[in-house]
Amino acid sequence: MLTSGQLLEFANTNGIPIWVLDASIALLLSLAVFAICGLGVIVLVYMERKVAADFQLRWGPMHVGWRGTLQLIADAIKLISKEDIFPKNADPWIFRLAPTVMFLAAFVGLMVIPIGPKLVVQDLNIGLIYALAIPSIGVAGIIMAGFGSYNKYAMLGSMRSAAQMVSYEVPRALSIIGVVMIAGSAKLSAIVNAQSVWYVFLQPIGFVVFLVASLAEINRVPFDLPETESELVNGYHTEYSGMRFMFFLFAEYIAMMAASALTVVLFLGGWHGPGPAYLAPLWFLIKVFAVIYVMMWVRWTLPRFRIDQVMDLGWKVLLPLALLNILITGIIMLL
Amino acid sequence: MITEIIYFNVFVILGAAIVAIAIGLSKLLATRKPSEAKLEVYECGNIHVTGDPRIQFKIHYYIFALLLVIFDVEMIFVFPWAVVFKSLGFFAFIEMVIFIAILMLGLFYAWRKGVMKWV
Numbered sequence: 111m112l113t114s115g116q117l118l119e120f121a122n123t124n125g126i127p128i129w130v131l132d133a134s135i136a137l138l139l140s141l142a143v144f145a146i147c148g149l150g151v152i153v154l155v156y157m158e159r160k161v162a163a164d165f166q167l168r169w170g171p172m173h174v175g176w177r178g179t180l181q182l183i184a185d186a187i188k189l190i191s192k193e194d195i196f197p198k199n200a201d202p203w204i205f206r207l208a209p210t211v212m213f214l215a216a217f218v219g220l221m222v223i224p225i226g227p228k229l230v231v232q233d234l235n236i237g238l239i240y241a242l243a244i245p246s247i248g249v250a251g252i253i254m255a256g257f258g259s260y261n262k263y264a265m266l267g268s269m270r271s272a273a274q275m276v277s278y279e280v281p282r283a284l285s286i287i288g289v290v291m292i293a294g295s296a297k298l299s300a301i302v303n304a305q306s307v308w309y310v311f312l313q314p315i316g317f318v319v320f321l322v323a324s325l326a327e328i329n330r331v332p333f334d335l336p337e338t339e340s341e342l343v344n345g346y347h348t349e350y351s352g353m354r355f356m357f358f359l360f361a362e363y364i365a366m367m368a369a370s371a372l373t374v375v376l377f378l379g380g381w382h383g384p385g386p387a388y389l390a391p392l393w394f395l396i397k398v399f400a401v402i403y404v405m406m407w408v409r410w411t412l413p414r415f416r417i418d419q420v421m422d423l424g425w426k427v428l429l430p431l432a433l434l435n436i437l438i439t440g441i442i443m444l445l
Numbered sequence: 446m447i448t449e450i451i452y453f454n455v456f457v458i459l460g461a462a463i464v465a466i467a468i469g470l471s472k473l474l475a476t477r478k479p480s481e482a483k484l485e486v487y488e489c490g491n492i493h494v495t496g497d498p499r500i501q502f503k504i505h506y507y508i509f510a511l512l513l514v515i516f517d518v519e520m521i522f523v524f525p526w527a528v529v530f531k532s533l534g535f536f537a538f539i540e541m542v543i544f545i546a547i548l549m550l551g552l553f554y555a556w557r558k559g560v561m562k563w564v
């Protein structure tokens with residue numbers, strides 16, 4: 111195992127510029143992150159189907175592999191070999207680029223999530239703002255998909271998505287101001303290190319607001335208005351098929367992972383847990399899956415909101431609550 | 446700083462490359478039999494699509510979008526304040542309360558004016 115000093119020396123003696131070294135390490139790390147993403151999405155889709163089946167008293171996928179574990183591999187092969195239909199009137203560039211934009215926004219956002227002490231790709235000083243800002247670019251992909259596919263349902267779905275993003279961006283960002291105030295840093299690893307007590311106990315209002323707004327940001331039920339099956343067919347990805355459709359799915363699940371990872375980092379103590387230090391990533395993973403399980407639970411418990419109820423909840427309930435949370439936190443910290 | 450920018454760019458390029466490779470692979474493997482009916486956009490109950498989806502319709506939330514701009518700027522302003530809050534003390538807290546109170550006044554004004562009603 112080379113240390114960074116040895117690597118630098120190697121680069122100096124062979125005349126390799128530093129940025130090439132940086133870029134090659136970054137390439138390896140990004141491949142690793144992609145591998146984790148792929149694996150995570152396979153596990154998540156399987157889990158989603160099994161949890162859904164469990165809530166509805168069925169078995170779920172059972173035939174491919176042991177208890178249906180290979181079902182997702184079969185699905186991926188099916189999606190690769192499916193025809194990529196390009197509708198007659200669709201805008202060629204916007205239609206084709208939309209899945210890329212959405213996938214990139216979700217994937218690049220994972221760069222700052224710390225899964226263990228020192229186990230993070232780039233620990234930015236403004237990691238928190240980065241983790242909020244980059245994934246929300248994904249809505250541009252949704253609007254591109256809706257506009258590009260020249261379909262009425264897709265158009266309506268993407269417009270709803272824009273409305274939802276507009277409403278929930280604000281309470282989501284303001285609910286974590288309290289966390290930043292207590293931790294005194296916007297660096298994600300510093301926030302985890304500061305949590306001797308989990309912030310969910312110090313910031314209960316912030317936690318609830320953040321979780322609800324996160325559900326809305328990643329378009330999960332009860333806020334899945336952009337893709338309401340019963341009224342908009344499939345929302346913004348009605349016209350997509352094959353590989354491009356798969357990337358929409360992929361991006362959605364990565365966004366879900368990122369949102370739950372952020373919840374764990376900010377409120378549930380990150381990688382902290384009993385046992386030796388090398389168990390830290392395991393604890394992180396367990397907590398992330400617990401949060402994801404709660405999201406799936408919510409999906410099969412609550413009915414979908416109407417669009418005006420969604421907007422009302424965002425502006426008239428969550429936003430004042432988030433601001434109240436800042437006020438309470440400030441007063442308690444000053445006393 | 447440079448390192449961070451390099452990392453970001455590498456992530457973006459690799460992500461785009463992965464999408465391109467996967468879609469290229471599916472181009473090689475997938476069947477391709479376009480027909481008139483298949484290339485039509487989907488619409489419920491119609492054989493032929495009627496009308497144009499890109500029409501002018503009332504988007505209810507453009508004022509929400511204006512509010513978003515205001516509150517997003519506020520958020521960017523509050524973040525640095527929150528990071529150094531511990532060392533700023535009582536006076537800075539009162540200042541921030543006044544700042545947020547002014548914004549809340551604006552929000553309640555918009556509320557009373559019926560901006561947040563979905564009609």
